[in-house]
Structure formats: structure tokens, C-alpha cells
Amino acid sequence: MRKSRFPAIYLAVITALTFVPIVVTIIYSFNASKITSVWGGFSLSWYKELFRDRDLFRALKNSLILGFAACLISAVIGTLGAVGVKRTGWKINDFISYISRLPIMIPEIILGMVYLAVFSFMGFKFGMLTLIIAHTSFCIPYIFMMVSDRLIGMDPQIEEAARDLGANARQVFFDITLPSITPAILSGLLLSFAMSFDDVVISVFVTGSTVNTLPIKIYTRMKTGVTPEINALAAIMIAVTMIILFLNRLYQRKHD
Amino acid sequence: MADNIHLSLKGIRKSFKSGEVLKGIDLDIAQGEFITLLGASGCGKTTTIRIIAGLDMPDEGRVILDGADITDLPPEKRNVNTIFQNYALFPHMNVADNISYGLKIRKVSKAERRAKAEEMLRLVRLEGRGDRKVSELSGGQKQRVAIARALINEPKVLLLDEPLGALDLKLRRQMQLELKRMQKQLGITFIYITHDQEEAINMSDRIAVMHKGLFEQIGTPDEIYYRPKTSYVANFVGNANIIRENGKTYAVRSENVVILEKEAAVHFEGAGPGITESAQEAESVPETAVPAQKLTIKDGSEYDAKVLEKSFAGGQLRIEFELKDGQHVVASRSGLNSVLTAGQMTRIGWRAEHAVEVIDDGI
Numbered sequence: 368m369r370k371s372r373f374p375a376i377y378l379a380v381i382t383a384l385t386f387v388p389i390v391v392t393i394i395y396s397f398n399a400s401k402i403t404s405v406w407g408g409f410s411l412s413w414y415k416e417l418f419r420d421r422d423l424f425r426a427l428k429n430s431l432i433l434g435f436a437a438c439l440i441s442a443v444i445g446t447l448g449a450v451g452v453k454r455t456g457w458k459i460n461d462f463i464s465y466i467s468r469l470p471i472m473i474p475e476i477i478l479g480m481v482y483l484a485v486f487s488f489m490g491f492k493f494g495m496l497t498l499i500i501a502h503t504s505f506c507i508p509y510i511f512m513m514v515s516d517r518l519i520g521m522d523p524q525i526e527e528a529a530r531d532l533g534a535n536a537r538q539v540f541f542d543i544t545l546p547s548i549t550p551a552i553l554s555g556l557l558l559s560f561a562m563s564f565d566d567v568v569i570s571v572f573v574t575g576s577t578v579n580t581l582p583i584k585i586y587t588r589m590k591t592g593v594t595p596e597i598n599a600l601a602a603i604m605i606a607v608t609m610i611i612l613f614l615n616r617l618y619q620r621k622h623d
Numbered sequence: 624m625a626d627n628i629h630l631s632l633k634g635i636r637k638s639f640k641s642g643e644v645l646k647g648i649d650l651d652i653a654q655g656e657f658i659t660l661l662g663a664s665g666c667g668k669t670t671t672i673r674i675i676a677g678l679d680m681p682d683e684g685r686v687i688l689d690g691a692d693i694t695d696l697p698p699e700k701r702n703v704n705t706i707f708q709n710y711a712l713f714p715h716m717n718v719a720d721n722i723s724y725g726l727k728i729r730k731v732s733k734a735e736r737r738a739k740a741e742e743m744l745r746l747v748r749l750e751g752r753g754d755r756k757v758s759e760l761s762g763g764q765k766q767r768v769a770i771a772r773a774l775i776n777e778p779k780v781l782l783l784d785e786p787l788g789a790l791d792l793k794l795r796r797q798m799q800l801e802l803k804r805m806q807k808q809l810g811i812t813f814i815y816i817t818h819d820q821e822e823a824i825n826m827s828d829r830i831a832v833m834h835k836g837l838f839e840q841i842g843t844p845d846e847i848y849y850r851p852k853t854s855y856v857a858n859f860v861g862n863a864n865i866i867r868e869n870g871k872t873y874a875v876r877s878e879n880v881v882i883l884e885k886e887a888a889v890h891f892e893g894a895g896p897g898i899t900e901s902a903q904e905a906e907s908v909p910e911t912a913v914p915a916q917k918l919t920i921k922d923g924s925e926y927d928a929k930v931l932e933k934s935f936a937g938g939q940l941r942i943e944f945e946l947k948d949g950q951h952v953v954a955s956r957s958g959l960n961s962v963l964t965a966g967q968m969t970r971i972g973w974r975a976e977h978a979v980e981v982i983d984d985g986i
Contacts, residue, residue, distance in 0.1 A: 524711035527678050530698045531705045532725040532776065542724075546715040 389605060396598035413599040420596065426584035430564055433495065433580060437502035438559040442552055444503070445510025450544065453518045467511045470504065478505060479572030486573060493575035501573045502566065506559035510552065517551035518544075550619060557615055561608070629654040629812055630675070630780055635684035637670055644670045646836040647684070652780075652814065657806055659815045659823040661860070662833035668816045669708075671833075672782040675814065676705045688779065699728075704773035705782040709789070710765045712757045718744075718768055719753030725776040743771035746805065763794045770805070780812045787822070799826055820860045824848060832856045839984075853982045863979075864952045865986065868924075872983035877941065879977035880954035883918045883925060883970040886963055925972035928952065930963045944971055 396414070400407025417423065448467060452460045470478060482501045491497050521544075529543045530536075567582045574583065585597060630652040637645040644667045652658050660668040673679040675686060677698035686694045693701055704725075712721050720727075722743050723736040731739070744750050747767035752760075760768065766786060773781055786802070787795045803826050806813050817823055823830050824844040831841040832855070840852045851857035854865045857874030864880065866873045919925070928944035931951070935941070939955045942963060946952060954971060963969060 522709065522711060524707045524709060525713055527698070528705070528707055528711035528772075529713070529724070531676055531678070531703075532772065533699045533728040534724075535697075535699055538728060543713060 392598050393602045393605065396595060396602040398595050398598075401595065413595040417596050417599045417603075423581070423584060423600070426579045426581045429495070429578055430581040433498050433502055434560045434563040436499045437506050437563045438556050440499070440503045441506035441559055442510050442556050445507045445555065446514050446548065446552055448507070449511050449514035449518060450540070450548075452515065464511075464515065468508050471508045475566075475568040479569040482569065483572040493573060494578045497573045497575070498570060498578065498580070501569055502563045505566075505569065506563060509558045509562065510555035513551040513555035513558070514548050517548045521547050553618065554615065557611060627653050629656070629689065630814075631685075631687040632671070632675070633685045633687065635671070635674060635681045635686070637667075637674065637679065637681050644836055645674075645681070648836070648838055650831060650838065650841065652812060655810045655812055657803070657813045657815065657826060657828045659817060659827040659830045660833055661817060661820060661823040661830050663818055663859070666833040667836040668833050669784055672705065672784055672814060672816060675780070676703055676782055677701050678705075702776075702778055703780045703782060704776055704778040706766075706769050706773055706784065706786045708784045708786070710769040712765055712768055712772070714757055716757070717753065718749070718755045718757065718760070721757060721768055722753075722771045722775055724772065739775055740771075743775045746774065746808075747771045748801075762789055763798065766790065766798060770802075774805070774809065774811070778811065780814060781806075783813060783815045785816050785818070787817075795822070802826065820862075824860075830860075832860060834859075834984075849979075851979060851981055853984050855984050855986045857979065857981050858986050862953075865981075865983075866950060866952070866978065867983070872981050873978040874981045875952070875973050875978050877953045877955035879973050880952055881918065881920070881972055881974075882942070882954055882963070883920070883972055885967065885969045886961065920972045920974060922976075923972055923974040924978070925970055926952075928969055928971045930965050930967045930969065932965055933961060933963070944969075 395406075397409050397411065398406055399410035399412065445467075448463075452463055452467075478501075482497070482504075486493065486497050486500075525547075526539050526543055529539045534542060565582060566580075567586050570580050570583055571586075574580065579587075585600065588594065588597060628651045630650075632648055632650040635645050635648050636643070648667075648671065650658075660671060662668050670679060674681050677693070677696060677700075681694065684694075685692055688701070688703070713724065716724070719737065719740045723731075723740040726736045726739060740753060741750075744753055747770055749764060749767050749771070752764070757765065757768070766789075769786070783802075787798050790798060799822060802813075815823075815826065824847075827844055829841060829843055830847045832839045832847060834855050840847060840856045842850075847856060847860050851861060851863070851874055854872055854874060857863040857876075858865055861874065861876045863874040863876045866875055926946050928946055931943040931945050933940065933942050939957055940961055941953055941955045942961065944952045944954065952971065
């Protein structure tokens, strides 16, 4: 029987769709020409320009602060939520699990409107605080899901064994439970940071006029046409993302 | 025994959603005793030790340790440790950290912890393996680490939940001997769970046979094996035939069932005084070098029986018969030598002393 060619074709199509645009973007970030569609020779000038762009760097700083704050706060809340749902065994817990995952399903544009309405109603000043609250709330589901899945896969007897050996509930959590779910928390952190760093739609709704995040800034600039400077920024961000994913993979290998 | 009762269970009842698991059990255990809870899965033996450990709370009844009521104490406040069925080692700690975890909780100094862990590693014959990862250990080694981790706390009672269930037969035999050695050496009370009657008989001072949330019989291995009180115990522990006759129920172990006719004259354990050989029936066993026997039992019972099937299991030949009234009887003996064939009619019997009258609980 002949081997089907289908898997190979499938793989080629997927690869092309995913990687060709990325590679093109990276190549054109070194384009000397100012017109994106014309190749004018190799140049680092767009990178130089990018690093001189104060405005863009302020936006990057905002995005980093927002990303770290949102993913750290959501890690604490999401982890405690997942552990709580596992521990208490209440009837309502299935429902809590369900609504904890809901923000992933709801369209972002709707979430953005909801946050806008709530913050207006509560009289919040739009800016970094509202951004952090909104981002935290859509990051919690990722942590919650990752940690919940890990807890389900965890041998329940190891916690009982620790209690049997004399550990109280707090010691069991810090000595046994937390080390077991740490890989899940870290994966959740990475994912939520990526989600926060990438978000435009919700941020546009909840940010004030003075605070710009990097994605909002890029989006705004794109309205006036793609500049090669943005290509350079994209290339750097792709590189950073790949490094983070690579480190995550190394870490998980070490722990399996 | 009343003067050195160490651990007492008094009227313990426990129900889960699936139903009542313990239906009011009482048990007194002496200091330093090796007692086994023997029963099929689902009989309530694991729930019993979880209640002793404090991992489950009884609905009714008390647990008394050295005269103190510990029923309401959480597991970490009881001087009782458990060996779990799947070992439950901490995967993120190495062997030495696993073993000394109980000492760390009690804030014992690091140097002392290390010294004690070494001592325990010697006890369970894992010297120099303290730095190993748990995932690098074999099943038998994991078992030893679990034992060391429990014993380092010097518990008054050690609870063992089918600790050898996951090991192969050879390793299981070896670990049985080692557990027994450690128990004698340390003088700790062991409460051991198994569904394997051989293991129970080999290791225990006393056996408590559990069935459907109650103790059917508590006694020494000898008593349980030779003088079963109920048909369940006779069948579960001794693999005995349960014979119902004239409104009474008897247990007859298969090695005591003697084939009286048409079988090769091989030694049967059940034979002996009272069973005599008479004239041989040569024509019934053609083409065999071994002469056929014809025996009679002076004080016992004899039955006409049809051979149903022969099988070989556990180093023994088992021959299943059907009596005229439809009851099935199994005879067993060592060796393969048998000239009987399925469908043949013969006579079987047993001496009166081998038929133990038991309470019939329908098994």
C-alpha cells in the first residue's frame, strides 16, 4: 500500500500559512526602502529609528507593567480559586468552574463594553488601574484552567500522606500542593502575559486618553499606513516570544 | 488480653453515598501485635484503617488508643502512620527528604534528620540511596521508602493498606519476610490489609476476616484456617468446599477430599487412619502403570460423584466433581498424576473430622 501524500501536503500548507507572513515581516524589517512592498537593500535604519521612538517605548513600558501586574494578580486569584474548588467539594463548585472559564468564550468586544459600563457606573478614573482590573479578570480563566487540570491529575493520596505524617493544612499546601502545581501556574502565567500583552480590543474600551499600551499604539499607527519601523518592532516581539516559549519548554522538560 | 489493649474500635459505623460500608465493628488490638484485616475488595477494610488514621470520620463509634479517645483528632495529631497502597511518595522530593518529612514537620534539626534518615535507609536496606529521585526507584524500592517514611516517626501503630499488592510474587514473598522482621525488631503494632489469604496466614498473629462491613471471625491463623466459624471464612481463607446436608452446613477443604475409586493410588493428605484400602478394581483403569485404588472410609462420608473437570493451578491439580444432589466438590492434590477423565463416575469422601460444621451465610 502506498503512503498517502495528504499529511505532507497538509503540513506544507499549515507551515506556509503560519510562517511565511512572519518570515516576510522579519525580512522587510531590514528593508532600506521606505515603501513596504519594494525591496531597497539591507539596512538596520528602522531598528535605529525604533529605539529613538520615545512614544513607542512609553507604550511598551505601560504594556509590561500591565502584563506583569495582571498575570501576577490573576495567578494568585486563579490558583486559590482552583484549589478552593477542589478542596471544598461544594455542589456549587461545578457552576463556579463553569463561570470561571466563561471570559474565554465571550467575544472580547462584548467584554470590553461590559468593563466600560461597569467602570463608568462605579465612577472609576480610566487609566492603568482600570486596565489592570480588566486584564486580571480575563487572565484568571487561563490560570484557573491550567491549575485545575493539574490538580485533577494529582494523586490525592500524597496530600493525605503528608497529613498522616503530621503536616497541618497550611503545611500540606506549601510543602506538597504548591510544588506539584507550580509548573501549571508558570504555564498559566506565560499564557496570561501573552494574552495581556497582545490585547487591543478590551484595552481600547477601558484605557483613558493618557495611557497607551503597545498594541493600541501599533494599531493607531497602522491607520496611517504600515511603516517598516513597525516591522522591526514585530520582529523583536516575535524573537522575545520565541525565547520565552523556548525557556518554558526547557523548564517543562526538566520537570517531567 | 484485656490488660494490654492498645487500640480499640468500638461500634464503628460508616456510610458513604454508595451505602453503608461499616456496620458496627468492634476490635481490640494488643501492643506489638501483627493483625491482618482480610477480605475481598469492598468489604470495608480500607475504610477501617482510614478511620484509625483519621482520614475518614466514623458516623458512630469510638477509636481508643492507649486509653485515650482519638476519634475526633485530625490525622496529624495521631501517633499513627499509614503505608498507602500506591506508596504516595512525594514526587518533587528525593528519597531522603521523603523519609525525613515527618521530622521536618516536627522541626527536628537538619543534621539529626539526615542521621535518622540514614538509619531508616539501613533498616529498609536502601543504604546510600538518599539522593535518588523517587521516579528512579523500582516498585519494591518505593515500597521500602514508604515504610521508612512512616517508621521514622516512631508511630504507636502502623497501618498498611495492601502494601505489597503491586509487587510481583517473588518480591512479595521477600517483602513479607522483611516486614515481619521489622515489626519484630521495632515492636510496633501493625494493622495490615490484604485480600490474599496466604499472605495473611504467613504474617499475622491474628486475622480478622471482614465481609460486607462486619468481622466474620477474628482469631489466630490456625483457628481461622482449621476452625472457620462461617461458610464465608471457610471458603475465603481455606478455599473450602461448602457442603449442605440434612439442614446443616459443613466446610471441607479440597485437600481433604479423597477419591475412593478409579483413581491412581497416589498419596492424599486427607488419607490416613480410618481410610483403608480394599480390593482393587483393575478393569476400571486400563492402560496405566499405576494401580487403581479402592478405598473405604471408616468414620466419615462417601458419595457417588461425576468428574466435571480437571485443572492445574498454583502447583496443585484440582478435580471438580458433581454429587448426585447437584452440589459441586473440588478435590486437590500436588502433582499432575491422575487417570480420571471428565464425565466418569467415581466415589469420593472425607473423614468426619475434616468436615467442620459452620454457620451458613449463603456462600
